[in-house]
Amino acid sequence: MSTPAVTRISTDAPYRSDTVATPEPPLGWIVVTDANDWMQASAELELTRPSGIETHTVQGWDSTRVAWPFAPLLPREDASLRVRVTGTDGLEGTWSEPRRIFAGFLAAREWTATAIGLPDPEGIAQPAVLRTEFDVAGDVVRATLYATAVGVYQAAVNGSDVDDQVMKPGWTPYAARTIHETTDVTALLVPGRNALGIRLAGAWATEFFGFRENARPQYGSQPRVAAQLVIDYADGSSDTVISDESWRVATGPLVASGLYQGETYDARIDVDGFAAPGFDDSAWAAAAPGDAFPAPEARTSPFVRRIQELPVQEVITTPAGKTVLDFGQNLVGRLRIRVSGPAGTTITLRHAEVLEHGELGTRPLRAAAATDLYTLAGSGVEEWEPEFTFHGFRYAEIDGWPGDFDPADVTAVVIHSDMERTGWFETSHPLVSQLHENIVWGLRGNFLYLPTDCPQRDERLGWTGDIQVFAPTASFLYDVRGFLDSWLVDLAIEQEVGDGVVPFVVPNVLGPARPAAAWGDAATVVPWVLNERYGDVATLERQYPSMQAWTDTLLDLAGERRLWEGRFQFGDWLDPDAPPEQPANAKTAGDIVASAHVFLSTHNLARAATLLGRTDDAEHYGRIAEEVRAAFLAEYVTPSGRMVSDAQTAYAMAIVFGIAPEEQHGVLGARLAELTRRSGYRIGTGFVGTPIIQDALTRTGHVATATRLLTQTENPSWLYPVTMGATTIWERWDSMLEDGTINPGQMTSFNHYAFGAIGDWLHRVVAGLAPAAPGYAQLRIQPTPIAGFDSASAEHLTPYGTARSGWRRENGRIRIDAVVPANTTAMVVLPDGATHEVGSGAYEWDAADSEPVSPPATVGLASSLAAIVDDPEAYAAVLEVLEAGKPEAARTIRTKTQWLEGRDLGESISNMVGPDVQDAVAQRLAQLTAVRSGA
The missing domain is CATH 2.60.120.260 (Galactose-binding domain-like)
Known part of the structure; x- marks a missing residue:
């Protein structure tokens, strides 16, 4: 169709609802047309209400979050809206199907009911x-x-x-x-x-x-x-x-x-x-x-509903003789049972996320029993599902079932906030595909009226730090605007109680609020994300006092030095090197994490003030942000570009937060890449560093390092849980140890979305689909074909319509395809550096594929540790020999080695294994060399 057609009208009603919460809800519409470079010249709005028909014309291209142009709705008013658009080409579209709008709010003082x-x-x-x-x-x-x-x-x-x-x-x-x-x-x-x-x-x-x-x-x-x-x-x-x-x-x-x-x-x-x-x-x-x-x-946030049902995948008889059902997916919800038996018979349903030693792994639940009991009436076939509770589980133990058990009589019912799915990602790499699916399920399980940390143990709280890092990923995968907008109202309420301090959890049930970097910064980060992804200036405006109160709190704590030091911090929480019972004991100093977030929040506030036209505030906080930047660089970054905390999270914050000047990014990125290699391309970051390390590496030109970090399967890594059968994101990198036992820490969850924040990098960088202007009014399409992948793509339902970016390797070339929605434009950057600025439409481009880096022809005991770890075949060969000859040496070299340029392999293993194993390693590497040389 070349004639533009409005296919969808949006309001601030919760998903799958016509009910709006305010008398003047913002409006939006999506236009579909086959015409390339289509832009809206005007739009006619027609509202049919009991009092008659009202019309309004929007001049220009605005089609998202358009201010309500009619007389305010009255309580319980039932109206319908339709839209017709005209393009800059002069073609007028047809009227859309009407959208019902029901005024679901009460009049002032109309509420008289008693609790x-x-x-x-x-x-x-x-x-x-x-x-x-x-x-x-x-x-x-x-x-x-x-x-x-x-x-x-x-x-x-x-x-x-x-x-x-x-x-x-x-x-x-x-x-x-x-x-x-x-x-x-x-x-x-x-x-x-x-x-x-x-x-x-x-x-x-x-x-x-x-x-x-x-x-x-x-x-x-x-x-x-x-x-x-x-x-x-x-x-x-x-x-x-x-x-x-x-x-x-x-x-x-x-x-x-x-x-x-x-x-x-x-x-x-x-x-x-x-x-x-x-x-x-x-x-x-x-x-x-x-x-x-x-x-x-x-209500402005989405309803919670039963979203999906899963059948039993396997019936397991445990070593203790218990009957355990495996649903094949870690989920949030409850069981529905269909049963008949004598009156008074009680069935017990116990839930857990994992098995340990073949039995239900309930230790991570702590004080939560996660147990439902149903006593039969004895009236024939009875069907029951718990109504006012939920559990996080993949496995359920069934006890007391009368008669023969049929797994078809038990169904897992998945519940969560009924948000519209808006984002998808595909890749040829099967483990990364499963990682992304785990991210989606982690979101689903923890978006149940509020964004929680975990859905299973005696917690399930709205931890601010978790959603602060995950909001960009969430906003791509689902329409979370109303969900997070409502939660931010609660954050501001609890913050006011705390005199400007954002509590650890919202709603706050953990006592007086205490400031913590990266957690309290949800006050400035989440509203900015909503503006970036949805063009939501209204939420930014409403939350501005909250943003300002938190920033002022940080500046008071930082004092004249402009550095937040010497106070409690969660820091880079759950750094993999932190002891199980000391999850805040990270490699990056807590003071550095805190001071970096003073800059982040002050900078965000200055940007918000600029956008909202608060020029005095923009100048004031912009100047202070520069003072914080200067203090941070003077205190924590040497002139040569070495961080005082020589750890990955410190470098990633300096780069991605924009603290370090551009001219210093090269040396900072090089050191970050070196530290990543030294660790054997294993994760070395916690809650703060993990969402940003890949951006820091790719922005500074270290795509290969980021690829190795992404595709690492050894513990700790994003893919290690996938290799262990995970179907959601784990709280700890090693929530389950390699021997199948649960991490000994008292805080261990198998459904925590925070480390799934890498999803945003997969969408924006690997697939190459990102907003270049608020609400995707302009897109940035810049795919990154990474080594070892044949394809990747992302699709997102933006406020303007469906956008797509994808690439695939084909006959030595890279084929890129993209879809740009009507009424938007895109800046396209191809892998070979060519750029295009395009309007709406479907496109394909072709670019040369970069040559893969060949490993060295000769490898042996004289090879440096850096050369071995940079050569996956050689690394695998060494580990293969060590596993066979001396497994404890293999574990040591995997987990304890610093993979340095200046130390050779032979020297490193000589104090761990005898001459026979050393010779076996040498022979295995000689075989690899012979294959490479064609001998």
Whole structure:
């Protein structure tokens, strides 16, 4: 089609929802056309609302996050919008299909519902069922249910659940912010008598947060719920049903429920029909008002839903005789079972991510039981799935199953925030492909209402450092704008409580906030990422006070020296050389990490101020950023380009954060590459260095070094977990040791996305697809064909449409293909250095393939260690002989050797093995030399 067509209209509604949270939601649309170099000249917007039709014309190319141009929406207003565009070529498109826009917010002071719960709970976090009945007296035009909880709930009208959402409304700093769902329940009402029922549990609101003896509920010991049903009639009148003390409440079959412990459900306790009219609740108690909470606001983040179901892949009988199910994928969710048996039979479901010594590996769960119990009613075939908990698991142990077990009767149900998938990456390298798939699953498991560190143990908290490093990768793979935008509101709330200090976790349940570099910097990094990837200036504007408060906090800590020193830091957390019980004890000094982040946040704030037109702030913080830069360079970088902490993370920060001047990047990058080789091309970085080391290497011309680091399979490396069967990203590089035992540290997770931050480099650098202007208004297409790969490609649904960059090796050439969306342009840099500036369309280019670097013809005991490690065949040959002759020497040379230029192989192994093994190594290398020389 050459005529432009709007194929999609976007608002700030959560994914798969028409409900907007504000009276003036920003608008956007995607244009599809076969015309090359298409740019929008204007767009006509037509809004149909009950009061009539309103129109507006946008002049120019704006098509993303366009300010609402109409009169503000009214609460519960139901409107539809359509768009028609005209290109700069003068061709006018057709009208788009209308997009429904429903105003899901409440009017000021309209919320009157009371938070209610059990009057006499039997214990902490007691689940409950609540109900009320009401009459419908007239023709209903619309019925809208607003509901929230400090806890988690599901509502049902006349026996039918009102939606398919899970664990709603999620977790926010409940004392300051609650979220309501807005649900259209018109179709569920009937003339006459109706009933509204709610199932309620504690979840985040009543969980024991904190470590060891400090664990306790942070928001009260009991859940409470509030609901408000507004019924609008055809005659213009309305009725409102609110939660109050007239409601009836009881305990039900859900006996106990917790995030960490799991659920206990007794199906013999019968409350069937409690959400239908006529149910006998005479034995129930009157609902009691609970602690009040703030008037809720409409949801802006995506709902959590059941996203996928996985069948049992294998039934394992463990050495202890236990029955364990393997689902083939580490996931987040719960089990759905279908079973029949005698009443009173109890089935126990235990969950874990790994097996150890053939049994369920539960030690990493710490205090979390991760156990669900179901007691049968004995009423025939029964189906059950826990409702108000979730687990991180690949394996599940089943105990107490009545009769013969059929694995088809158990299904793993995957749940997470229902965000739109927007990014894909493919490569010919199978292990890297699996690494990327693990990154995706790590995101899915930890994006459940908030970005968590891990989904399985007694933690599951919104650690700020994790999302700070992972936000760029996340924003490519999924549409996380609304998800992170909502979380940033919570960050600002908790930061205000901390007088400018961003806490370690958001929501904060770990005590008074303390500053920590890279963690608190989420306040300045994440809003900048949202602007970079979505063109989201509105979030940047709203978060500006938070960004400024954090930066001012850092500058106070840094003082006149402009260096943040001598205080607590997580530092380069989980550097692989850190002892298991001292994960902050990294090679790069904590003071260097901290001071680098003073520069990063100050620089980000200055850039935000410039973008927002705050010229005084831009000048002020820009000047201070230069002072921090100068202080950092004077204190931590020698004139010759050597860092005081001679470690990879230090060099990577100086390069990627932009602290070191361009003219110093060459020497810094060379030293970084040398350190990477010295370590045998094994990872030497933690949470701070890992997301940026590959960028630091490739920016300074060390693509081959970055490739070796990426494709390393020995521990520690990105691919070592893949070779060990990982299906998600691990918290530690060696969460599982090579012998199949779990890392001895008390903090070990097998689903942590932080080290998956390399995904952003795979997308931007290897495939070559990156934003060159906010929101991908301009793309940078610069593929990097790396050695050992036949192809790589990335595809991303930008705010303007689908963009693509890919390359493949073909007949000694590199074939590059790209797709540039309508209404955008791209700067293309080919592998041979040729550049093109192009408009929208599909393109192909051809470039010469670089010659592979040939290994030296002759290798032997006289070869330097550097030459051996740079020669994968020679390295493998040496290890092969050592493994056969003296395995402990092989382990030592793999893990302890500094692969130096000035030391030869023979000298290095002479003190580890005897003459016979040395001779065997020499002979094996001589064979390799003979093959290479053709002898």
